[in-house]
Amino acid sequence: MAASDFKTWMGDVQAQMESALSIFLPASTQLPERLHDAMRYSVLDGGKRVRPLLTFAAGHLVNAPAERLQAAAAAVEMIHAYSLVHDDMPAMDNDVLRRGKPTVHVAFGEATALLAGDALQAAAFDVLSERQLADSPADQLKMVHLLARAAGSLGMCGGQGIDLYSVGQALTLPELERMHILKTGALIRAAVLLGSYCGQPLSEAERHGLDHFAKCIGLAFQVVDDILDCEADSATLGKTAGKDAANNKPTYVALLGMKGAKDKAAELKQAAFDALLPFGERAQYLHALAGYIVDRKY
């Protein structure tokens, strides 16, 4: 598809999501106001919304209604946002800058950051179960289970744990890969699959292919993150650059070198493209997104 069409579509989804998230999150006027302020601060007006874009692009495959996709994507984005809030805290990465703004614990204090993250995770499951999002309630329960598994200790939290316990350790490439498949891959996979549950059912083979696409793009996303963390400066990135190397964290760049990491990202992009072939034209947004994720500069 034309780059300008893709850009228009992205802008439209991002605007829809800003508005949907604002509606799904409790208002700042609701008690406790400070907690709701912190939740809204961490979620609204920032981020590229990569996961929601993936949900919408997958939803396009199955003709899913926008209202369903908004809720499913909001759930994923709330999980993502809470993980950033907690990850930035002094006990974890101790980061002060996120999306160009002070992190939540800097702006609101540690106790509120802890609570806001906790409440955002609950809000994700709230929005995922409040209204009809799939043709059958049984499929919607599968969506809940998929997100819970992706977020938990066998998904994102597990990846963060492996990351935490491997600081200063020499990981092998398979170990690094396993960490990232959980840490960022699981939620990206959930973003794609959740979108696909919001419309007409896919065949088993189709769901399998989409799942493979999601896994490739999830890993590619992390490889590119490592590359950008090395190359970009903090102003472009909107967060502290070079912190992984400074924290002695294992990265693809450290293991494969810059050229090796870039080759790996290109291979994963191609594998993702291949997985989309059976879907034809319906996969146009997923295709464009895969390119965008790998070729982005921040």
Add this chain to the structure above:
Amino acid sequence: MAASDFKTWMGDVQAQMESALSIFLPASTQLPERLHDAMRYSVLDGGKRVRPLLTFAAGHLVNAPAERLQAAAAAVEMIHAYSLVHDDMPAMDNDVLRRGKPTVHVAFGEATALLAGDALQAAAFDVLSERQLADSPADQLKMVHLLARAAGSLGMCGGQGIDLYSVGQALTLPELERMHILKTGALIRAAVLLGSYCGQPLSEAERHGLDHFAKCIGLAFQVVDDILDCEADSATLGKTAGKDAANNKPTYVALLGMKGAKDKAAELKQAAFDALLPFGERAQYLHALAGYIVDRKY
């Protein structure tokens, strides 16, 4: 019912829950082991299991199968456990003793405590959506939504926020009540209602009555907690006693005096009993539990 029968039933539910929770939680041998160790440490081998007992007692009203109740109760207990892990952290209450053992951040470090709490919340929604727990998937989705709402910023997290922001402030009785309805009441209410969804459907009037029971008992639980925090010593309580007063937190005892708080607990117990009258003999465990919750010594 006879006190000995109630005690036998309690012991049976507690044993069932210990075993069910052990199965639902990822094994300590699964990667990342340290995270799973911390999750298991915080959930297993401790606690009175008040919320699971309520789930089972409500399940008895509707002839719910034990396997369903185990999963529903485990979900509630995981939410409860995660809230304790995070609440004990230095950024919040900074407590070192819980159920007679070092708190999770003391035993495993702050970063693992943060992650373990996060992963436990996800695990709750995982277990609540993994297998059939209600006669219809639509009812099970309602269970998910009920727990999410009870756990989030309009429930437990919201109550913790109000608690946090009211330290050192003079709360009125209605304000204190509102805080506790959210902080402990919401999850206790969820424990009761989730149990009632696991079996034969209740009528609207019955569900309303059960909900009223749950609200009374949730508030009574907190009033008694405040009383015990003043009266008991740390050894009996298994956690640091007197910390609310030391932290200058508002309590029922501070607002009503010791006699006033005890009268309040007795009133709430009576109101809970009254709400159970229409259920007759089927409510025997709920009735006995209400007595147990209010008359407990730790």
